Amino acid sequence: MSGDDSMIADSARIFLSRIGGVARARKLRDSGMAFDAGAWNEMAKLGWFGLVVPEEAGGLGLGGHELVALMEALGAQLAGEPVGESIAASVLLSRAEGLSSLLEEVIAGSAIVASVLDASFKLAGGRVRGASRPVVNLAQATHALIEITGENGAVYVVPLKSAGVELRTQATVDGRTVSELHLDLSSEVLSRIEMQNVSLALGNVQAVARLAAAAYLVGLADAAFAIALEYLKTRKQFGVAIGSFQALQHRAATVFVRIASVRALISECARTFGTERLDAASAAAACAASAMALQVTKECIQFHGAIGFADEHDIGLYLRRAMSTIASIGDAGSCLDAFSKAASVGTEKISSTA
Amino acid sequence: MSGDDSMIADSARIFLSRIGGVARARKLRDSGMAFDAGAWNEMAKLGWFGLVVPEEAGGLGLGGHELVALMEALGAQLAGEPVGESIAASVLLSRAEGLSSLLEEVIAGSAIVASVLDASFKLAGGRVRGASRPVVNLAQATHALIEITGENGAVYVVPLKSAGVELRTQATVDGRTVSELHLDLSSEVLSRIEMQNVSLALGNVQAVARLAAAAYLVGLADAAFAIALEYLKTRKQFGVAIGSFQALQHRAATVFVRIASVRALISECARTFGTERLDAASAAAACAASAMALQVTKECIQFHGAIGFADEHDIGLYLRRAMSTIASIGDAGSCLDAFSKAASVGTEKISSTA
């Protein structure tokens, strides 16, 4: 990292530590509060939700590296707020017409716009009906971006306080929530988004969300491994530090290789921010980071032995948060399909050897 | 093992050692001779090709356990002759009408009947035409069992010396061969097999061949591991036996678990010989043994370091023979599909928890 990204990472690290770090994630989970409004407002003040919004539209005008740096810092301290989701939505809002006030609210933190793309909403007889697949953190959103397919298909903003909006919400293992969005309401409540090639822009929202989630997972895995490494160095069994056992050393080396290589991949993906390659790159990042984060956090629990399986130890929080973050990406199969599709239909192919 | 199976295993082990053991496999490969006629005739005298043929039909009248014991012994010494294939064909021949003289020849070793099931042969205008997928050891066969689909579909025996029979043969990495069977000949050359439910019997041939190949792979993997274990105990690096390194110990333990568990599975499968469960059981055995054998033989090469990668050391022969044996089973996907199908359509389900 160099420059803006390391500044963002440092300030995020300091801020997140100040407001409680990993202990905050535990406290929020235990209190059944999925959302820390105070923290959210402070994050807004730091400019995070406008991170990649052009300066002329009120944002910080930064790019992929800064997004990755911020998300890694959030993952390292298990901050569960929908920061990645907000940033992803801002990418579309800042390009659409007539949505500048909503964008301002997003940047200010007073609106949270979720992207609900894996869904089947239909417009017929002036009413919008349909349901989505489960979406992580949707319960915190004030608005949803949805796509209506079929005739008169378009992208719309739905205020979630409207009558006819129903969220079917379930708790996740880490204190977040996941919700299906059920709609049965008049189309007049929706605002149609006016912009060129809105479907492409919507794909871009998903790509940014995927890249953000992948970076979050790298930060999370890296922090979990730091804890496990410390444990390997200090915990003794049979009279010696367990980190002196070669079998564990080699497995720790494997964990290092997994984290370091996926981090390198995501750094490459960050470079594609704002280019056509982002679709393929973010799908690759999400696939690689998901598999890596599960493998790493499970192995870190195993390194801890019984204490790793106790809720009172932090190490288990990392696996559980990895689970909900991966849930936000969808399933591995569709992510691989997305990669194949994006890597082969883009005007520039990702791999020129294909 | 107890009784007939251990007798078969002991006599096979002694016989195979006497005729040269693993060194024979190497010699055959180096000489470009895929087939050792002398050994084959001696195997016939031991009664192997009639192992599971009823005594009244001239066989030994033994069953699944003896088949597994024999095939494990063959695998352990890398005997590459088509013993499993011959035994599989004998199962059908001994039930069909009018084929007793061919069966006699098979038992005597003067005929070798290959089962060429993965193929598309058609009968039209009095001619049989079509081609098969590649079949291991087919070049050694004197006859092929084929199934003709469509109208007048039936199972036939094709003498491979006939005009209009073409084998497209390629060498394999271990000195065997693999051949496509291409047919374009008058149907009068073929003998139609008369028996009830011949398709079922054909499935049974494939099942017996799969079980035989799986047992061969277990014997092969076990023998490879014995060599590797000896190497781990004697080879020194950094002044100590490499088998004292914990990382290698744990991996050796994993290899042990893999071999022992698949051997246990195959022993269960042997019990299904002659029952409807054999289809599902043999598919399971083949899938499990294939994956196990590759993992084990690769790991055994790795345990050896550079010498494991040299042709002059025997350990590499085990991986290469595993490859051709797995090739004889087909591909993993179809084997899994066969398991799913057999386990769910049989009158008794394999797993009663489904």
Place this chain on the structure above:
Amino acid sequence: MIRPETAQETAFRAEVRSWFEANLQQHLRNLTFRPAPKESMAWYGALYENGWIAPHWPKSFGGMGASAEEQVILFEESARIGAPDIPTQGLNHIGPLLMKLGTPRQQAFHLPRILSGEGVWCQGYSEPGSGSDLASVQTRGEVRGGEIVINGQKIWTTWGHHANWMYALVRAIPGEKKKNGITFVLLDMNTKGITRRPIRTIAGDDEFCEVFFDDVAVPLSNVVGEVDQGWRVATSLLDEERIRIGTPLLPLRALARLRAVMKHNGLSNDREWQRRLARSEIAVETVTAAYFQCLERFETGNAAGGESSYLKILATEVTQDIVDLVQEAAGPLRAVKVPSAGSDARVDFSEMYLQSRRLSIYGGSNEIQRSILAAQVLGLQGARR
């Protein structure tokens, strides 16, 4: 199971299945968490009344004396109907140990109570400083007159807060680190001086607890074997214990969850997922086969010491592999905490996945089991840890 059933076994399976259908209450089916003993006791008692609570115990001690095949049929049918987990420390661990090494009085008192469910047991082996290294027990047990007086602490005591009896290792001279000087005692958990603190797990349940001993006086008649000779007692049945951990029950349950999630998410007819399911089914059959083989080898005295470690590794890792697939099949629902309770049976997306982390840790971590295999079965010497 792949092993063909005899007519008698098929009849037994049919009997088990219909009896389970008739006797297992609906609300106890397809639970994902292990219910607390008081909740599952109705089921435990029903099995007891029917003579099926201890399939692997000999008839002479009140068990069912079941064949290996009957045991597997019971596992398969339990997984099929989604029967709840029941306390097993008595049935699988201390019961068999007392049969072998207990005094006639200990046997007469405890064995019937284990069978009836009156005696619920926990194991007091692990301590804060000794997870994998059992021989480093520090809890002190001092003989004073006819009693042994215990001070110290145990941890990771599975179900310690539900148990009314504990079997534990204590040592006369604390600080000494060796295998002699350890005493194996049976403790009534209602004895004065015992405090328990439940430990919540990452799966959200209270699987474990900590147990503190403050001058807990236990009559010497509750010592198994001789005072100071407890190490031999504790290790005499390690193989038996690992075989009980390595039954196909857990992998079968994991498979049931995989099928349920695949069905819930519309993957039952997806070829890729069917193949993954087939691969998992084959892996479970491998566990069943290995279980049969181990039982037979131990019964006929053909097993190498430590060979049972292989079963523990196999069964736990197959289970973990299958729940990995459960997670993947769950897709966007993978983190959902509470199993869905729709019109269908409960569908668990995350619980067994999280619970299964312990499988490679408890009962002697899989690292320890691999070291045992390497040293005792493979003869790889000079273990440099």
Place this chain on the structure above:
Amino acid sequence: MIRPETAQETAFRAEVRSWFEANLQQHLRNLTFRPAPKESMAWYGALYENGWIAPHWPKSFGGMGASAEEQVILFEESARIGAPDIPTQGLNHIGPLLMKLGTPRQQAFHLPRILSGEGVWCQGYSEPGSGSDLASVQTRGEVRGGEIVINGQKIWTTWGHHANWMYALVRAIPGEKKKNGITFVLLDMNTKGITRRPIRTIAGDDEFCEVFFDDVAVPLSNVVGEVDQGWRVATSLLDEERIRIGTPLLPLRALARLRAVMKHNGLSNDREWQRRLARSEIAVETVTAAYFQCLERFETGNAAGGESSYLKILATEVTQDIVDLVQEAAGPLRAVKVPSAGSDARVDFSEMYLQSRRLSIYGGSNEIQRSILAAQVLGLQGARR
């Protein structure tokens, strides 16, 4: 590569592609074995004439001074057209070492010859008793007057029978086992007293040879660094060497073979196989990313010692994973020895799979690399091997 290309890089890629198409002879494309140097020398020479033979060498030594991106473009285009493997011991190992530690005379003599292909090198490190344990070198090198006289044996010398120069480690006092006392020498393979015996590999080619030294006299001017100080010389560029082993070239080639076998066996449109291919492509992008990162960290001096071990592990294991898929996709053809030479490009079913066994063994086994990472990067002390 995922990294977006500059207009200049895109132009470079186009130039490389069309130059490769125009200059790489058809019979040298999609070879599966590494051709002997004399066969590939036409291609080597063409690259040399065009200034592309040593992308990573600085211009001051006659290299191309290519950027990391240009290097990756060259790898990708090489894999795309199926360019043959060329000798790399000179370009990747002894060349960079001489640039750093050679005398001006050594540099002036050898570097141009490496570039032109006149000097083909092999590495004389491994000995029968010392595979992973380099410091236990036993080959004797005795200083007599202005010469160092060598007796002993090397083994696993990659392409030793094709090379005309060797760089080797020898020691003054045999039997002594430590890191000093080792001398780093450059040997003309035509010197009297050298005998070579090729070693056939499990993939059927002569990848290695044994080299025997019988009173081989080498002028002292061929010592790199000081006599007895060779250990420092040999280890000074270990990181650089591991980075050269860890390029994306091998994984890219594996990917090309996977695509070819999928196409040959009708799997290109099978969804399950498309997903496996996608997963492999992503894994290769991970290697490319790690390669970029390592180059940058080493160039800017931000790398920990031993960090390059991670690249070696990653690139070799990704390659092995992909060739596992090649085997599975090959199905009944998986054991076919000679690549099919149909109307299409050659399709290799088994060769790279077998050849790839060495990847986790050579260049310091992956076990050694893991131990290095654990000790040097992760700080896990008291390595108990």
